[in-house]
Structure formats: structure tokens, C-alpha cells
Amino acid sequence: MKRREFLKFAGATAGASSLASLAGCASAVPSKARVVVVGGGFGGATAAKYIRLWDPSLDVVLVERESAFTSCPISNLVLAGYSSMQEISHGYDALRRHGVQVVQDEAVAIDAQRRVVRLGRGDDISYERLVVSPGIDFNFGEIQGFEAAMNSGRVLHAWKAGAQTVALRRQLEQMRDGGVYVLSIPLAPYRCPPGPYERASMVAAYFKQAKPRSKVLVLDANPDVTSKGGLFKAAWKDLYPGILEYRGNAKAIGVDPATMTVKLEVEDVRGDVLNVVPPHRAGDIAQKAGLITTNNRWCDVDWRTMESKAAPGIHVLGDATLSAPAMPKSGSMANNHAKIAAAAIVEILGGRTPAPMQILNTCYSFVSQKEAIRVSSVHAWDEKDRTLKTVPGSGGVSAARTEAEGTYAWNWARTIWADSLG
Amino acid sequence: MRFLVLAAAALAAIPATAQELQGRNLAAACSICHGTEGRSATNDSPLIPLAGLPRDHIATQMRAFRDGKRPATVMHQIAKGYSDPQIEALAAWFAAQKR
Numbered sequence: 001m002k003r004r005e006f007l008k009f010a011g012a013t014a015g016a017s018s019l020a021s022l023a024g025c026a027s028a029v030p031s032k033a034r035v036v037v038v039g040g041g042f043g044g045a046t047a048a049k050y051i052r053l054w055d056p057s058l059d060v061v062l063v064e065r066e067s068a069f070t071s072c073p074i075s076n077l078v079l080a081g082y083s084s085m086q087e088i089s090h091g092y093d094a095l096r097r098h099g100v101q102v103v104q105d106e107a108v109a110i111d112a113q114r115r116v117v118r119l120g121r122g123d124d125i126s127y128e129r130l131v132v133s134p135g136i137d138f139n140f141g142e143i144q145g146f147e148a149a150m151n152s153g154r155v156l157h158a159w160k161a162g163a164q165t166v167a168l169r170r171q172l173e174q175m176r177d178g179g180v181y182v183l184s185i186p187l188a189p190y191r192c193p194p195g196p197y198e199r200a201s202m203v204a205a206y207f208k209q210a211k212p213r214s215k216v217l218v219l220d221a222n223p224d225v226t227s228k229g230g231l232f233k234a235a236w237k238d239l240y241p242g243i244l245e246y247r248g249n250a251k252a253i254g255v256d257p258a259t260m261t262v263k264l265e266v267e268d269v270r271g272d273v274l275n276v277v278p279p280h281r282a283g284d285i286a287q288k289a290g291l292i293t294t295n296n297r298w299c300d301v302d303w304r305t306m307e308s309k310a311a312p313g314i315h316v317l318g319d320a321t322l323s324a325p326a327m328p329k330s331g332s333m334a335n336n337h338a339k340i341a342a343a344a345i346v347e348i349l350g351g352r353t354p355a356p357m358q359i360l361n362t363c364y365s366f367v368s369q370k371e372a373i374r375v376s377s378v379h380a381w382d383e384k385d386r387t388l389k390t391v392p393g394s395g396g397v398s399a400a401r402t403e404a405e406g407t408y409a410w411n412w413a414r415t416i417w418a419d420s421l422g
Numbered sequence: 423m424r425f426l427v428l429a430a431a432a433l434a435a436i437p438a439t440a441q442e443l444q445g446r447n448l449a450a451a452c453s454i455c456h457g458t459e460g461r462s463a464t465n466d467s468p469l470i471p472l473a474g475l476p477r478d479h480i481a482t483q484m485r486a487f488r489d490g491k492r493p494a495t496v497m498h499q500i501a502k503g504y505s506d507p508q509i510e511a512l513a514a515w516f517a518a519q520k521r
Binding site for chain 1: 436443444447448450451452454455456458462463464467468469495496501502503504508
């Protein structure tokens with residue numbers, strides 16, 4: 001729907017939708033709320049929960065199209081057979097117990113002037129403050145042939161955990177011993193900097209156990225491993241020699257499912273399972289709502305409140321944001337962005353002025369079934385540069401891969417799932 | 423009577439002082455590993471719950487991590503991001519949370 005049509009429609013139906021609510025329409029979608037949150041991932045779910053924790057007088061509506069959350073963290077372990085879809089899936093009932101009204105639907109339009117969100121079923125919800133935590137969508141056009149190959153089920157990204165995670169696991173299980181799994185990584189910034197290298201490690205671990213003549217070939221558009229490089233390379237050398245091969249400066253520009261090849265700028269590479277991750281941008285609703293500010297990809301925000309630089313009253317969280325310096329697109333960061341937004345919204349709606357917050361990132365990656373490595377950083381408001389910057393001297397990576405880090409990695413996963421959705 | 427109890431519960435969510443608000447906001451970042459309000463998310467967490475620990479103990483341990491006096495896998499790197507007043511605010515807030 002075009003923006004102008006939506007504005008007209010929003011005006012014409014405002015009365016009708018409140019009548020529908022009064023009549024107790026079956027959908028039970030409220031016509032207004034102090035705060036509406038779009039997207040129930042690490043960012044949106046956490047924002048909804050923490051606004052209710054910090055000011056129970058505020059009514060919060062969460063709009064999410066799926067009936068359950070599927071975690072990208074740990075989904076690489078599902079590919080290796082070390083975890084399950086059940087383990088990484090979490091429903092929204094606990095948020096309901098915090099008093100969040102969860103509406104399962106897609107937000108299809110946002111009118112920032114009138115402060116109204118339009119749902120796929122046609123209802124409108126008006127808000128005082130809106131949180132948009134849309135995650136990512138893909139610029140499929142940058143990899144020729146990818147979208148058709150994905151739609152046919154031949155070539156997958158599996159970079160949103162869910163149906164493609166299951167399908168990629170099946171492809172790996174069905175691949176002959178002696179086959180080649182090709183993983184293509186886009187140029188940074190992309191969701192979860194260490195994620196592709198963890199995935200390569202997990203598939204290599206599976207091959208080593210189940211299909212030892214098989215190979216993992218990593219084609220990285222970046223010149224070198226973008227996160228925890230020394231730790232990943234040491235693990236690959238020690239654990240997966242002859243199985244995992246890494247190539248930097250290997251940018252995919254196309255795929256051909258007929259010949260099962262990934263096209264690079266200078267050569268074609270054949271594989272038996274092609275896992276191509278296209279470049280991303282902020283999720284579709286951010287694009288439709290005019291929240292994208294930078295490179296046609298990301299949403300710039302005020303890091304004291306997460307408020308959009310493009311639309312007052314709208315707070316944007318998570319992977320969709322134009323990242324602050326040295327800030328990864330991670331679940332930990334999205335969860336922390338949500339707490340900045342929640343605190344700011346509670347202060348603003350209470351008639352007070354929010355203070356800048358200090359947040360932190362901790363990301364674990366498995367390199368074998370039991371061993372993990374980690375990166376951490378602390379981010380504080382810098383008054384001079386008007387952004388969040390890492391605190392000098394803080395942060396770093398694991399000393400080495402260990403099973404202890406693996407234990408802490410599982411603790412992180414279970415704890416952040418509960419902190420965001422529990 | 424019931425109204426008064428409810429009103430008190432609602433008020434309890436709003437921090438009364440600037441240090442309390444600072445402590446709450448700083449502590450929120452910790453909960454990705456330590457659990458919401460410092461309470462463990464699982465029964466078999468390898469981490470000690472921070473909620474209700476003595477204030478001095480939390481502050482002393484944070485400074486020990488920061489100054490390299492207590493070995494750690496990650497806390498030595500994270501604690502270096504916090505000043506003494508921030509550590510005091512964090513410790514006071516966690517100590518005040520029910521277990």
C-alpha cells in the first residue's frame with residue numbers, strides 16, 4: 001500500500017476500528033496502547049518485558065507475526081545435530097504473564113505522523129511511543145540467481161533461524177560422504193559477525209564425526225575472519241585439518257542451482273550443499289516506514305534513547321540499526337538496545353528526561369560440540385562524539401577455546417532467552 | 423487496603439533516587455548472563471545469583487576482577503568498563519533485590 005493511501009485509510013477507519021473494539025471483535029486487538037512494539041525477537045521481546053517491569057502502569061502491545069521465537073544463537077548447533085529446533089524455540093506466554101498484550105500478526109505499515117500501526121488483518125493500533133525491532137531482510141538482488149534458487153529450496157541462507165535451519169540440516173544429512181559444503185559470507189556489516197565461522201566449525205565437526213571424507217569450503221567476501229579470528233583459525237588448524245578450507249576476498253556474485261555453483265568475481269566454485277548468505281539491510285517494515293537513513297540499509301538512532309533519526313516517537317532496535325563504532329549486530333546488543341529504549345520510554349512518558357546508559361556485549365561461539373570462544377565489549381555514551389563507544393581498556397576475547405567457555409555459552413543462551421522472553 | 427498495597431507495588435517499580443536508577447540501568451546489561459534482576463534463569467546455572475548478595479561483597483569482587491586480583495574467564499574484561507561510582511551503584515542495586 002502506498003503511504004498516501006494508508007494515510008487516507010487510517011483517517012477514514014479510525015471510528016470504525018474503535019467501534020469494532022467496543023463490540024468485542026474476535027481478534028481482540030486493542031485500538032490504542034501507550035507503547036506498541038513491532039517484532040518479538042531479542043530486541044522487541046526484551047523491550048516489551050522491561051517496559052512492563054519498570055512501569056507496570058504502561059500498557060504494551062507486542063505485534064509479532066510468528067507464534068514463537070526461534071533463536072539464531074545455538075541454531076548452528078542444530079545444523080550439527082547438537083541441539084534441536086525445540087530447544088531454540090520459545091513461545092510468548094511468559095510475556096503475557098508480564099502483562100504484555102501479544103498480537104500475532106504482521107505490521108504492514110506505520111504512519112509516524114498520526115502514530116498508528118496497521119496490521120495485516122486491517123486493524124490499526126495507535127500509540128504514544130513505538131518500538132520497531134524488525135531484524136534483517138536480504139538484498140537478494142546482489143547475488144544473481146539466489147532468490148529463485150532459494151524459492152526452489154536448492155540454495156539456502158538459513159540466516160534467520162526457522163524453516164531454513166531445518167532444511168539446511170536435512171541437506172547436510174542427505175549429502176554424500178566426500179561432498180563439499182560451501183558457505184558464502186557477505187561483506188560486513190551483517191548479523192552476528194562470528195556466526196558464519198561458528199557455522200563452518202559446526203558443520204566441520206559434524207562431517208568429522210559422520211562423513212569424514214567431506215569438506216567445508218568457506219568463501220568470505222571479507223579479506224579475513226571478521227571476529228575472533230585467531231581463536232577460530234587455531235581451532236580449524238587443530239580440529240579440522242583437511243576438512244575446513246577458508247578463503248578470504250571471495251565475494252559471491254551469483255549462484256547457479258543447475259550446476260550447483262557459486263559464482264565469484266574470478267571463478268566458479270562447485271559444491272554439493274550451497275549455503276549462501278546474501279547481504280542484509282534493516283527489515284522490511286523499517287524500509288516501508290521510512291526508518292532507513294544510511295546506505296539504503298540501516299536505521300540511524302540517538303543512542304541515548306534508541307529514537308529514530310528519521311521519525312520522532314519511534315525507537316529502532318537491534319540488527320536494523322546503523323551500528324555504533326565497534327558494536328556488533330548481535331542478540332546481546334539487541335537485548336541491551338531494548339533496555340536503553342525501555343528506560344527512555346518510561347522516563348519520557350513519565351515526564352522526565354532519560355539519562356544515557358552503559359551497555360555490554362558478550363557473544364559466545366562454539367568451535368566443537370563442547371568447546372566455545374567468546375568476545376565481549378562495554379559501550380558507554382560519549383558526549384563529544386554523540387554516540388556509544390567502547391570503554392578504553394575494557395572487553396576482549398577468550399584466552400583459548402575451552403569446555404568451560406562452552407558451559408558459559410549455554411548459560412548465556414538459556415539466560416538471555418529467559419531475560420528476553422521469560 | 424488492597425488499593426494501598428497495589429499502589430505500593432506499582433511505586434516500587436520506579437527508582438526513588440538517582441543512584442537507584444543508575445544501578446537499575448547498569449544492572450540490566452548484566453542480566454544476559456546473570457538473569458533478570460540478578461536471579462538465575464535456570465536451576466543449574468554455573469553463576470551465583472547476584473540478587474540479594476551483600477553490597478560490599480559485590481563491590482569488592484567487581485574491583486578484584488577489574489584490578490586483576492580475581493581470575494576470571496570474562497569478568498576481568500567486563501569489569502574494566504566500570505568506574506568506582508558505577509560499581510557502587512550496581513552493588514547497591516543487586517543487594518536490594520529479593521533472591
